[in-house]
Amino acid sequence: MSESIKSLAALKRHIAALDRTPAPTVGCTRLATGHAGLDAALDGGLLRGRVHELFGAAEEEGAAAGLALILARLAADDAPLLWLRTTASARAGGSPYGPGLAALGLNPARLLIGLMADDAMLLRAAVEGLRCPALGALLIELRGRAPLLDLTASRRLALAAEQSGVTAFLLRVGGDPVPSAAETRWQVAAAPSDPLPGNAPGHSAFALSLLRRRAGPDGLAWRLIWDGEKGAFGDGRHERHEHGQDGQQGGAPLSGALVPLPADRSAADRAA
């Protein structure tokens, strides 16, 4: 018995030695979003050189892609940003539009778009891209359930990101949150904007909720407003829902975190 325990301990040490990731070069810096509440909850911002996963329902595609692009642009600073998507995504969700990117304050000249034939090719290209330290940030868009993105695949992405220090954002349109090796997992939806005079739609507003975070509490929600001219997130109404999910390691999907539901959303609408 004691022998088996000893060998078990040896095996554990061996695995720990195998699993030891090389010391991240720039991995320790944090990316401040500019939103006071969000940054405070994240101890200063999103970690660079990690994978962050953003989930959005299929009908929330505009908001989810918009927020992912804005975060990726913040992470990339002035370096090129690569947006990998599949041709199926481009068919279903439309193609990126330069004037619209420019209007959001994201310079389209620093954007590269990779249109891959399928998810397998996309994930291969994503690992390749994450190994290139000159890249500012990588945005990986996957549509639907994406069964190819399992724990192994996301771990591969996370390792590549840690080694090169490139921040990766996994945009999951219409996918259900499942366990992955991502540093943080978020649910993104559009939020009603603050109207301009004449009841015109105002600046882009997002409802963001933290589903899971590797080190720290989750189950928090915010409303973010992006001001493209200032290049920072403004402070919307500050919503904060704490559910005390601190210790729970992400197992079941939707691990207790709640998306704040607008009052005017009908049940039939949710089912649709």
Place this chain on the structure above:
Amino acid sequence: MVVENVRGAMRLATLDADALAAGLTAGMTLADARAREPELRVFEADPHGDQDWLERLCDGCARYTPNAALDSGHGLMLDISGCGHLWDGEAELAQAATDRLERHGMRVRHAIAASPEAAHALARFPAAPAPDEDAAVRRLPVEALELEAESAVALRRAGLRTVGDLAARPAAALAARFGEEAVDALHALLGLGHRPLAPRRPRPAIRVERRFAEPMGSSAHAIKVVAEMAAEAGEQLAERGQGGRRFEAVFFRSDGLAFPIRVETSLPIRDAPAIMRLFQERIDSLADPLDPGFGFDMLRLTVPRADPMAPTQLALEGGEARKSEGVEALVDRLSIRAGRARIQRLEPRDSHIPEQAQLALPAVEHRAPEGWAPVGDPGDPPMRPLHLFDPPQPIDVIAEVPDGPPHRFRWRRTLHEVTRFEGPERIAPEWWQARDGAIEGESTGRTRDYYRVEDARGRRYWIFRHGLYGAETVHPGWYIHGLFA
């Protein structure tokens, strides 16, 4: 023999020697020919296949001369000026080329002449033996000029049977009767005019070749040799202060086929390992692997496109200093693996039609453009969507007639209640593009009234009414054109 469908009837297109001997001629209907010779073996004409085959042969002929061109009428034209000594003489070169082609069951006729037109005619028309080339050309029949059939008949009726007869006449009279092209053809045949050959491949700036005494049966070994050649090409590029933007490795097989493999880079490079990484990437992504067949007997590496590249600093321990790999290298690798059109950059275009205001271009060949001017005033929310649907997607809209804003709309089976909107922003068609000044016609499209709308759940869309009510259309349709962030 080969038949083709001419105006609804199957007619003979080409025949072999036995068929000609049996009295069949090209242009005869298949039914007539079958009536005479029931034992005919008939094949359908395949002009594209023929052309393809000829192009492959032409590429294979690059082993004799860099200037190989396709010739009209199922021929190849090789410019062998200055190439003969490599084969102990021009006649030996021609013999080697015909031997190689005949080994594949082709029947080859060849001629060597001072001008391409003369060689073309001499190879196709039987000429009486002559002491020199000029005399041989002059003894060719007038058909060798390849004028229209009536002209050739008219020349024969006038008693002009050979090119020599024609050359003796004054050119002015000839031009008056048979047109300028007759005189041009005559002069070309006699070598008086000079028409340059249009080679199938333009001659590249840098080329490195390896020929093997014995064919090489292993692709892996061949790739190693290409790596040596890449290092050599890299040295040549460094001497010129250039870097290659395109590289082409051609694997010549001993049975005459050639496999070209091309790679492209977005920044000039001359580092052999970098070049070989791209080649390896390309070879790995080939649909059918590089097949050595009976072996490769020649390899060639060329640099069809080179750009200036500053000399690089040598590191102290020798070799070029390694600088960290840029994004361009990533773009090259991904473009080669996935296809060059799949990695794109957006480029602005000066058009107010939304879907024409940008172009998605291959990133490997276009540098980052500048000058994206945002639409609208600074400080405004985005006036243009993040995602654009091309083509726009039709939606069902409830709106006031004739030009009221939308109240609710149905898109992808979901009903959206519009709570906030801004618009219309009217975008007129490009009337100056209309043919014959017609504004009514569909050729330039209709006026669009765009609305920025937000639904009850905060999702923002860009939708438009297509056409002015009553003026342009009876019942204008509504479309969704984009999604805002």
